[in-house]
Amino acid sequence: MQAPETVLNGKNVVVIGGTSGIGLATAIAASKLGARVWACGRSAEHMEKAREATAGKVELVQLDTHDDAAMTRLFTDIGRIDHLVSAATGGTRTLKPLIEQSEEQFQAAFGKLWGYAKVARIGAPFVAQDGTITFVSGAPARRFKPNMSALSCVGGAVENMVRCLAVELSPIRVNVVSPGIIDTALFDWMGSEKTERVSAMTQGQLVRRIGRPEEVASALVYLMLNGYATGTTVDVDGGQLLS
Numbered sequence: 001m002q003a004p005e006t007v008l009n010g011k012n013v014v015v016i017g018g019t020s021g022i023g024l025a026t027a028i029a030a031s032k033l034g035a036r037v038w039a040c041g042r043s044a045e046h047m048e049k050a051r052e053a054t055a056g057k058v059e060l061v062q063l064d065t066h067d068d069a070a071m072t073r074l075f076t077d078i079g080r081i082d083h084l085v086s087a088a089t090g091g092t093r094t095l096k097p098l099i100e101q102s103e104e105q106f107q108a109a110f111g112k113l114w115g116y117a118k119v120a121r122i123g124a125p126f127v128a129q130d131g132t133i134t135f136v137s138g139a140p141a142r143r144f145k146p147n148m149s150a151l152s153c154v155g156g157a158v159e160n161m162v163r164c165l166a167v168e169l170s171p172i173r174v175n176v177v178s179p180g181i182i183d184t185a186l187f188d189w190m191g192s193e194k195t196e197r198v199s200a201m202t203q204g205q206l207v208r209r210i211g212r213p214e215e216v217a218s219a220l221v222y223l224m225l226n227g228y229a230t231g232t233t234v235d236v237d238g239g240q241l242l243s
């Protein structure tokens with residue numbers, strides 16, 4: 001049996017949205033398993049934090065997933081991609097009842113879907129035939145609560161797009177991981193109330209705590225390694241769907 005720390009030896013892994021949270025944890029996990037990893041994001045702030053966290057073991061690239069030319073340049077430079085992940089937020093998280101959202105607000109949430117579609121469209125020609133593309137949706141895709149309509153609709157669309165791509169891009173395997181409430185920069189806007197508010201949000205779950213980015217990253221790595229998984233959604237949500 002191959003030593004666990006070498007299972008991704010010789011593999012090229014690209015993580016769009018890889019400079020923070022779930023994407024960063026995935027970049028670090030893949031690098032520890034022997035892959036050469038490129039992690040991308042827009043802001044200098046996230047890039048700097050990622051530089052510290054990865055200690056030179058991951059190549060950091062400043063890039064917006066909506067910038068076709070920049071993604072084409074990166075993928076062309078890399079040449080062959082074995083595993084292409086996007087965890088980029090890429091859109092606005094609008095938390096309001098559907099009928100109170102302006103058309104612009106509702107559409108802005110779909111920036112995430114357009115970003116993932118660009119990653120697939122531009123990236124697929126570079127992905128090895130035994131490689132993978134993996135995206136990140138979220139529990140609201142299949143759990144419906146007030147004010148979450150934008151997240152639910154986008155998450156559902158991401159999961160359906162993954163199934164379409166799995167069929168169209170076969171034998172490339174295409175999958176999606178659906179996280180629950182995970183401790184990342186996504187909740188930093190709560191400021192000093194973050195711990196208390198997140199604790200209240202996770203109270204009713206089967207696993208009564210916030211998830212760790214590393215727990216979601218392990219599912220993303222699993223989908224790179226399991227050669228028989230395609231068109232599937234892996235839930236890492238503390239049992240939120242059953243709560």
Ligand SMILES: NC(=O)c1ccc[n+]([C@@H]2O[C@H](COP(=O)([O-])OP(=O)(O)OC[C@H]3O[C@@H](n4cnc5c(N)ncnc54)[C@H](OP(=O)(O)O)[C@@H]3O)[C@@H](O)[C@H]2O)c1
Nearest residue numbers: 017019020021022041042043065088089090138182184185
């Ligand atoms: N945390 C949760 O509880 C949770 C729950 C359900 C689903 N999710 C999903 O999980 C994914 C990862 O989120 P996270 O929680 O890890 O958030 P995060 O810590 O904020 O990380 C998001 C990453 O995406 C990058 N990014 C955002 N927009 C981008 C763009 N247009 N182009 C390139 N990179 C972009 C960010 O860097 P820059 O901002 O510097 O570009 C950052 O590296 C997201 O799709 C999110 O919707 C998260």
